[in-house]
Amino acid sequence: MTATISATARLTGQMIIAGAYVRGTGTEIRAFDPAAGRTLDPAYPHGDGTHADAACAAAADAFAAYRATTSEQRAQFLDAIAANIEAISEPLVDRAVAESGLPRARITGEVGRTTGQLRLFASVLREGSWNGARIDPAMPERTPLPRPDIRQRFVPLGPVAVFSASNFPLAFSVAGGDTASALAAGCPVVVKGHDAHPGTSELVGRAITDAVASSGLPAGTFSLLFGSGPGLGTELVSDPRIKAVGFTGSRSGGLALVAAAAARPEPIPVYAEMSSINPVFLLDGALDSRGGDLGRAFVGSLTMGSGQFCTNPGLVIAIDGPGLDAFVAAAAEALVAAPATPMLTPTIAQNYATGVEALSQSAELVARGLPPERETACHAALFTTDAPTFLASEELQAEVFGSSSLIVRCADADQMRAVAQRIEGQLTATVHADESDLEDAARLLPLLELKAGRILFDGWPTGVEVSHAMVHGGPFPATSDSRTTSVGARAIERYLRPVCYQNLPKSLLPSAIADGNPDRLWRRIDGRLTQD
Ligand code: NAP
Numbered sequence: 001m002t003a004t005i006s007a008t009a010r011l012t013g014q015m016i017i018a019g020a021y022v023r024g025t026g027t028e029i030r031a032f033d034p035a036a037g038r039t040l041d042p043a044y045p046h047g048d049g050t051h052a053d054a055a056c057a058a059a060a061d062a063f064a065a066y067r068a069t070t071s072e073q074r075a076q077f078l079d080a081i082a083a084n085i086e087a088i089s090e091p092l093v094d095r096a097v098a099e100s101g102l103p104r105a106r107i108t109g110e111v112g113r114t115t116g117q118l119r120l121f122a123s124v125l126r127e128g129s130w131n132g133a134r135i136d137p138a139m140p141e142r143t144p145l146p147r148p149d150i151r152q153r154f155v156p157l158g159p160v161a162v163f164s165a166s167n168f169p170l171a172f173s174v175a176g177g178d179t180a181s182a183l184a185a186g187c188p189v190v191v192k193g194h195d196a197h198p199g200t201s202e203l204v205g206r207a208i209t210d211a212v213a214s215s216g217l218p219a220g221t222f223s224l225l226f227g228s229g230p231g232l233g234t235e236l237v238s239d240p241r242i243k244a245v246g247f248t249g250s251r252s253g254g255l256a257l258v259a260a261a262a263a264r265p266e267p268i269p270v271y272a273e274m275s276s277i278n279p280v281f282l283l284d285g286a287l288d289s290r291g292g293d294l295g296r297a298f299v300g301s302l303t304m305g306s307g308q309f310c311t312n313p314g315l316v317i318a319i320d321g322p323g324l325d326a327f328v329a330a331a332a333e334a335l336v337a338a339p340a341t342p343m344l345t346p347t348i349a350q351n352y353a354t355g356v357e358a359l360s361q362s363a364e365l366v367a368r369g370l371p372p373e374r375e376t377a378c379h380a381a382l383f384t385t386d387a388p389t390f391l392a393s394e395e396l397q398a399e400v401f402g403s404s405s406l407i408v409r410c411a412d413a414d415q416m417r418a419v420a421q422r423i424e425g426q427l428t429a430t431v432h433a434d435e436s437d438l439e440d441a442a443r444l445l446p447l448l449e450l451k452a453g454r455i456l457f458d459g460w461p462t463g464v465e466v467s468h469a470m471v472h473g474g475p476f477p478a479t480s481d482s483r484t485t486s487v488g489a490r491a492i493e494r495y496l497r498p499v500c501y502q503n504l505p506k507s508l509l510p511s512a513i514a515d516g517n518p519d520r521l522w523r524r525i526d527g528r529l530t531q532d
Contacts, residue, residue, distance in 0.1 A: 011041075011042050011095075011199045011202050011203070012042065012202065013042035013043050013044045013045070013198075013202075014044075014202070015047050015051060015223075015224055015225050015226055016202075016205045016206070016209050016222075016223060016224040017051060017054050017055050017058065017223045017225070018054070018055065018058035018059075018062070018219040018220040018222075018223055019209055019212065019213065019219035020219075022047075022051065022054075023045055024044065024045035024046045024047040024048070024051065024226060024227070025045060025046075025047075025048065026045055026046035026047065026048050026227065026228075027045070027046045027228070028043040028044065028045045028046075029043070029044050029045075029046065029195045029198065029226065030042075030043050030044070030198075031098070031099040031195075031196065031197060031198055031199055032099075032196075032345065032346065033098045033099065033101065034100070034101035034342040034343060034344065034345065034346070034349075034374075034376045034377075035098075035101040035342045036098075037374055037376070040098060040099065040199065042199075044195075044198040044202075044226050045226075046226050046227040046228060046231075046232065047225045047226055047227045047232055048227065048231065048232060049231075049232065049235045051225055051227070051232065052190075052225060052227070052232050052235040052236050052239060053235075053239070055190045055220075055223035055225055055236075056159060056190060056236065056239040056241040056242060057220075057241065058188075058219065058220030058223060059159035059188035059189070059190050059220045059221075059223065059241060059242075060158075060159055060188075060220070060241040061218065061220050062159075062188045062217070062218035062219070062220030062221045063156075063158055063159060063187075063188055065217070065218045066186060066187075066188055066217060066218055066221050067155070067156050067186040067187075069186070069217070071125040071126060071128060071130075071131075071519075072125070072126065073215070074122075074125050074183065074184060074186065075121075075122035075123075075125040075126050076122075076215060077183070077211060077212070077215040077217060078118045078119065078121055078122040078125070078180060078183060078184060079118070079119060079122050080211035080214060080215055081118050081175055081180075081207060081208050081211040082114075082115035082118040082119055082122075084207035084208075084210055084211050085111065085114060085115055085118075085175060085204060085207045086111070086115055087207075088203055088207060089108075089111050091203065092111060092170075092200065092203050092204070093107050093108055093111060095197075095199045095200050095203060096110070096169045096170060096197060096200040098199075099169060099196065099197040099198075099199055099200055100169050100196070100197060100200075100344055101306075101341075101342030101343070101344065101376075102169075102305060102342075102344075106305060107169070107170070110168065110169070110170040110171045111170055113170070113171045113466060114170045114171045114175055114176060114204075116466055117171065117176070117177050117180050117466050118175065118180045120180075120466060120467075120488075120489060121180045121181060121183075121184035121489070121492065122184075124184060124489045124492060125184055128512075128519060128520075128521040128522070129521065129522050130154065130184075130185075130492050130493075130496070131153050131154055131512040131513075131519075131521060132152065132153055132154045132496075132498060133151075133152070133153050133512045133513050133521050133522075133523035133524070134151065134152040134153075134513075134523065134524040134525075135149075135150075135151045135152075135513055135523060135524070135525045135526070136149075136150040136151070136525075136526060136527075137149060137525070137526060138503075148502050148503045149502065149503050149504070150500060150501070150502050151500070151501045151502075151504070151509065151513040152498050152499065152500045152501070152513070153498070153499060153501075153510060153512045153513050154185075154493075154496035154497065154498055154499070155186070155496065155497060155498075155499050156185045156186030156187045156495060156496060157185070157187055157243040157244045157269075157495050157496065157497055158187060158188075158241070158242075158243030158244070159187060159188045159189070159190060159241055159242050159243060160178075160182040160187045160188070160189050160190070160242070160243065160244045160245065160246060160495055161189075161190050161191075161192065161236040161237055161239075161242045161244075161245045161246070162176075162178045162179050162182065162189055162190070162191045162192070162245075162246045162247075163191075163192050163194075163229075163233065163245070163246065163247040163248070163249065163253075163257070164176070164191060164192065164193050164194040164197075164201065164248075165194065165248035165249060166194050166196045166197075166249065166344050166345060166348065167248075167305075167308045167309065167310070167344060168248070169194075169196070169197040169200045169201075170200065170204065172248050172486075173191075173193070173194060173197065173200070173201060173204065174191050174193060174200075174201045174204040174205050174208065174224060175204045175207065175208055177466075177486055177487055177491055178246030178247075178248075178271075178486065178491075179191060179208075179246075181246075181491035181492045181494065181495060182244075182246065182494075182495045183221070183222075184492050185492050185494075185495035185496050186495075187243070187244070187495045188218075188220055188221045188222065189221070189222055189223075190222075190223045190224075190225065190236060190242070191205070191222075191223070191224045191225065192225050192226070192227060192229070192232065192233050192236060193205070193224055193225065193226050195226070196344055196345045198226055201224060201226075202224070205222075205224035208222045208224075209222060229253060229256075230256070233257070234256070234257070234260050237257050237260045237261050237264075237268075237270070238260055238261075238263075238264055240264070240265070240266060242268065243268055244268055244269050244270075244271070244494065244495055245257055245261060245268065245269070245270040245271065245272075246271050246486070246494070247270060247271065247272040247273065247274075248272075248273045248310070248486065249272075249273075249274070250274065250275070250401075251274040251275040251399070251477050253272075253274075254270070254272030254273070254274040254477075254480060255272075255274075255480075257270050257272060258270045258272060258480050269481065269494070270480055270481075271479065271480065271481055271484060271486060271494045272479060272480040272481075273310060273427075273472070273473070273478070273479050273486045274477050274478065274479065274480070275398075275399040275477045275478065276310055276311070276314075276399065276425075276426045276427040276428070276474065276477075276478040277312075277314035277315045277397065277398075277399050277423075277426065278311050278312060278313050278314055278315065278426055278427060278428045278429070278430070278461045279313075279315040279316075279317055279419075279420070279423055279426060279429050279430070280298070280313045280315065280316045280317070280429075280430040280431075280432070280460075280461070281317050281318070281416065281420070281429070281430065281431045281432070281444060282294060282316060282317070282318035282323075282324070282327060282432045283318075283431065283432060283433045283434070283437035283440055283441060284319055284321065284323060284436075284437060284440070285433065285434030285435070285436035285437040286323075286432040286433050286434045286437060286458075287318060287319075287321070287323025287324055287326070287327055287432075288321075288322070288323040288434075289323075289434055291322075291323040291324065291325075291326030291327040291330070292326045292327070292329070292330040293330070294327050294330075294432055295326065295327040295328065295329065295330030295331035295332075295333075295334065296330050296331070296333075296334045297460065298313060298316065298327070298331055298405075298460070299331050299334035299335050299338060300334075300460075301313050301460035301461070301462045302335075302380065302382075302403050302405050303335075303338045303341075303369065303378075303380050303403045304462050305341075305462075306341045306342065306343050306344075306377075306378035306402060306403055307378060307380070307401070307402040307403030307404065308343065308344055308348070308378075308401060308402060309462050310427055310472075311427055311428050311461040311462050311463075311464060311472075312401075312402075312403070312405075312461070312462060313405055313430065313460060313461055313462070314399060314400060314404065314405050314406065315397075315405065315406055315408065315423070316405060316406070316407040316408065317387075317407075317408045317410060317416055317419050317420070318407070318408075318409065318410065318416075319409075319410050319411070319412060319413065319415075319416060320409045320410065320411060324407075324409065328366060328384070328407060331366070331367070331382060332366050332367035332382065335366075335367040335368070335369050335380055335382050336367050336368070336369065336370070337369075337370065338369035338370060338380050338403070339369065339370050340369055340370055340371060340372030340373070340377035340378055340379050340380070341377060341378055342374070342376055342377050342378075343376055343377065343378050343402060345376075346375070346376050348401060348402070349375060349376040349377070349378070349402075351401060352378060352400060352401060352402035352404070353379075355398065355399075355400030355401070355402070355404065356379070356381045356400060356402075356404050358395060358398070358400075359381070359383050359395075359396070359400060359404065359406065360381075360383070362385070362389070362393055362395055362396055363383035363384060363385040363389075363396060363406055364383060364384050364385065365381070365382075365383055366382040366383060366384050366407065367381075367382050368380060368381050368382075369381070369403065378402045378403050380402075380403035380404070381403070381404045381405075382404075382405055382406075382407070383404075383405070383406045383407070384406065384407040384408075384409060385406060385407075385408055385409070386408070386409050386410075386411075387408055387409065387410040387411065387415040387416075387418065387419055388415075390406075390408045390419060390422075391418060391419065391422050397423060397424060413440055413443075416444070417443065417444065417447060420444060420447040420448060420451065421447055423451055424451075424475075424476070424477055424478075425451055425452070425474050425475025425476050425477060425478045425479075425482065426451050426452040426453070426474050426475075426478050427452065427453055427454065427461070427472060427473065427474045427478045427479075428452055428453070428454045428455070428456060428461035428474075429448040429451060429452035429454075429455050429456075430455075430456050430457075430459065430460065430461050431444065431445075431448070431455070431456070431457050431458075432457070432458055433457060433458070441457075450475070451474070451475060452474050452475075452478075453471040453472065453473040453474030453475075453478060453479075453482065453485065454470070454471050454472065454474070464487050465488075466487055466488055467488055467489070468488060468489040468490075469488070470485065470487050470488030470489075471485045471487075471488065471490075472485050472486050472487035472488065473485040473486060481494075501513065517531070517532065
């Protein structure tokens with residue numbers, strides 16, 4: 001795929017509404033370089049309700065033509081976006097590093113993850129089972145009643161509003177997983193960019209806009225807005241032309257959008273990925289054989305990216321004993337040498353400091369990392385408490401976004417299971433187990449299935465593979481809808497709904513469910529999967 005993006009590096013400070021570059025009229029925001037402690041040009045004036053209205057109108061206009069494109073046309077469009085992003089990877093990485101304070105290697109990896117996600121959805125489109133094609137052939141002779149011809153396939157919901165995440169300036173922002181899956185489904189997308197990285201957003205927005213044009217798609221297929229969440233963001237969610245919402249961020253922000261969507265005359269689904277503390281269960285055999293190694297590896301996961309991952313291990317649960325003592329000693333030794341690294345925004349750094357202060361009121365401090373030179377850096381923290389105290393406290397379960405974690409010491413396996421039963425819904429639950437622990441692990445597993453979207457053994461929750469079997473979801477408050485995932489191939493299902501066609505004239509049947517299987521899809525015919 002040849003890139004079609006035009007000249008790149010000069011940022012304009014403008015929004016993009018259906019292919020047109022538009023300057024906002026509201027509050028001017030500028031990105032902040034948390035590593036250098038300075039603001040970055042250009043200014044990005046916020047948009048308002050008129051801009052949200054224009055973007056939604058264009059998306060609604062584009063919907064009929066965009067959803068009529070073939071899977072192959074949309075796959076080529078996603079490939080074109082990926083190629084355009086790769087063509088600007090140098091200025092893009094420079095800008096995203098400056099706007100996020102994240103290390104260059106991490107951001108470079110995120111460019112690859114972003115283009116990889118786009119291409120994953122292109123492959124999902126080409127493979128075709130996303131159509132969910134089912135055919136129950138007519139049974140005219142059936143008694144006492146004949147069966148009609150019944151066929152089913154998925155169709156896109158309509159325009160989708162996507163809220164960029166602060167902590168993934170690329171992979172969960174303008175062309176991130178929410179946008180890629182919605183575009184794959186056949187839904188036009190209106191993105192509200194995050195104020196923390198407007199320059200990165202503009203560059204990626206241009207890459208998508210150029211791909212829209214070169215693919216011959218309606219301009220309203222994509223828009224990028226900047227604006228306040230409670231203002232422009234809520235207007236987007238409330239706009240009757242928007243039919244679904246994708247969000248990654250705080251519990252309060254996600255819940256505000258869920259409430260706004262539910263208050264509409266026509267309520268719509270909000271797929272909000274919010275808060276998770278990702279419990280890690282250390283079983284006795286594993287602790288006894290490698291408690292020290294686990295402690296060091298845990299700190300690596302805890303401090304990666306200043307702990308600004310939704311899968312950061314914020315809770316460790318284990319039974320008291322020498323193995324746990326070895327874990328705690330090794331973790332403390334590693335943590336005191338951990339440098340304070342920049343956090344994404346001054347607000348996130350402030351929220352982190354407040355969260356750590358709250359933990360220090362109710363739990364015992366084990367260790368802190370190296371002290372920060374700037375207020376916006378993350379001063380890592382590790383606390384401990386006992387299971388009865390944890391079980392009695394809601395505050396100890398609150399997400400502290402950053403490199404902070406709490407070790408819960410249990411008296412026995414029953415207490416450990418009581419903690420597993422008490423915790424809220426999570427994106428992940430991790431178990432470290434040796435062969436001798438497998439019976440205990442088997443008793444834990446059914447509890448964890450009710451709490452988490454992903455259960456992992458002998459690893460660390462940070463690092464989410466983008467693949468077909470991945471689940472990045474989980475019961476509330478990890479997400480607002482535990483039936484889906486925001487990472488991986490199944491994310492497309494969030495923006496689709498099934499339609500059943502009964503006794504349609506053959507000439508009107510969509511190709512996915514037409515006789516003769518012109519698209520060569522795997523289809524469920526009379527309940528049996530076949531490519532016939
Ligand atoms: P955020 O405050 O939830 O903001 C995310 C997006 O939602 C922004 O575009 C924001 O707009 C919008 N928004 C927030 N509150 C809203 C409301 N009441 N109504 C409508 N829109 C609203 O998240 P953040 O800026 O990324 O970080 C703040 C905190 O969120 C962090 O300190 C952390 O605690 C948490 N967080 C958690 C995760 C996670 O994965 N679990 C990820 C990121 C952040 P504005 O910018 O205009 O407010």
